[in-house]
Amino acid sequence: MEYIKRKIETIVSEYVKKEFGEDYPVRFLNPPKISMGDLTLSSAFEIGKKLRKNPREIAEKFKSVLEKLEEVEKIEIAGPGYINFFFKKEKYLEEIEKVLNYKRDTEAEEKIIVEHTNINPNKAAHIGHIRNAVLGDTLVRMLRATGKKVEVQNYIDDTGVQVADVVYGVLYIDRKSIDELKKIDKIDYYLWDLYVKVYEKDDEESKQKRREVHHKIERGENPEKEYAEFISTEVLKRHLQTTARLGIDYDVLPRESDIISLKFWESAFELMKEKGVIYFQTEGDNKGCWVMKVFEDGEEREKVIVKSNGAITYVGKDISYHLWKFGLFEKDFYYKKLDNRHYITTSSEKDADKNVSFGKGDRVYNVIDQRQSYLQNIVKKALKKMGFEKQSENLIHFSYEVVALSKKSAKEMGFNTDTDKSFVEVSGRRGVGVKADDLIDELEKRALKEVKERHPEFSSEKSESIAKMISSSALRYYMIKYTLNSMIVFDFEEALKFEGETGPYLQYSNVRMKSLFRKFEEEFGKKPEDEINPPYSFDSFEPKEREELWEAIIIGSRFDNELDTAIKNLEPSRLAKYGFYLCQKLNFIYNNFPVIKEKNQERRKITLFTLHFLYKQLNKVLDILGIEKPEAM
């Protein structure tokens, strides 16, 4: 119904300017009940507030102006001043293509970079990482659905202490050669356990040894460097297999080791000195460091960017990475193919693919959990201080709460639940967490059992393929249905559900429709689309039935509004909820209005229209949520 809103907007802003001599934003609301109207305009409140007039009186003035709209059947002023529109139903149905093919105004060409997943390549991916990846991927799909150009980056911290710690473990605890590592089936699982072992013996001597390993990797000394490269690449490949199970891909994988060897930092350092953003501290706690002044909590504080031993801090690296993301210095990576879906950065020119280019974004979304807010803000401030105001503003921390384990689930897995808190924190170092692949395996197992029970006639290949789609949708929906601010206290019982507000429910609704349309074709010898033609008439329905069908159509018409709101508020859960709501309406109509058995052609046409329209809208939602659409389930 966005096309009608645009029409109303034009009329309202013209009228308001003439009548009240000022511009007011035109805002729409959804009436809480369809009996109150199809759409609400709230302008009377805003104008009334400003002019200190009764909003109801102002609303009355709008009535005559807006009633002239050809789409409008009637207008009612309700409550304290809501302007409620009732559309001409038959006309609305005739123009449904305008709803289905709504095109947003094309904004100036803008390149968006979304960074997400960013799992340290030293152990298996766990449910916390999955929330990040699913949120990031959904954000990407949301943006692309509105026609935006989006590049997806997955940053690989292959030189950090985490990798060094497992290299230490391999070299000094398990004493394995690279050839031996190659024989391990799931290296990420092996390292999950090894990582825990490394921290079990956390004495001074091993700490010292670990630091040494880290420094050697940073300086490029072998065999440490070789091990680090091997491990991080192999674990990365495993992570990509895991995310691929959820339908998640990336355009480019920038590696920290390349940032270091291509000396990004040196350029960033020069730039920061030149712009006077950092300076050398000669006294106090930070003596010998390069620091940046940060204004926070009403006082100037210092943030160390280069340590007194000359090493760069984490923020320092992040600042240079972001200068690259926005294309703010001349430095660039080389790229090569990692597999047929992903490019990875490289520092050597000779194996580089010269035909691709990444970065140089206008807007950047970083999908990182809420604990990193402080540091993300430092990067933003650094950009601003360097004079890159616009880029600083366009750097958006897509922040969300973490995933923890419910005490019940943690106990079931044999973790220590002796804590004051009502949940158990996920910790890679202690090996506390649910591995993503384990969870997906379990979901697949359960889905397969269901499919086999329902369809014993299916080949095992077919059943398995369907089970995979179901498990992926269940996990994706579970991760997306919570608002970003809400901590997910992971519970097996909740996550393994296929009924109620779950991904499979949405999938199932879709399958039902497909099946219905298939049967319709068999029965009537034509496609549903061929039946759905004007003229339309609701005359053969009871008033109650008419309202039920019409409500479903109005709900279905809100897709574009929901998508826009989800993007504006950066809240993917909104779209998940909408998808669920859509399916509830769809299933209700399906259960209460027969199609194939319906003898009255007028009734059949309208019912089919409604279901087909909701089905098409649902398909858009499923694509954005990354939920696959099996033929049967």
Add this chain to the structure above:
RNA sequence: GCGCCCGUAGCUCAACAGGAUAGAGCAUUGGAUUUCUAAUCCAAAUGUUGGGGGUUCGAGUCCCUCCGGGCGCGCCA
């Protein structure tokens, strides 16, 4: 100590930018199919939105205060 976030039905969560009678799922109880996939649908029941005060036509939402919980504030990454 300072900053950010949260507190809503028995449980897990919604509530669009301050809007109309605070809604879903799960669990509970009862019901629907000789009929398009029952992973469905319908109905019943459950609320002082942590407490108190304020702002206004209107507050779960904004402000103040108190209580309870989470996270952050490194020359770690």
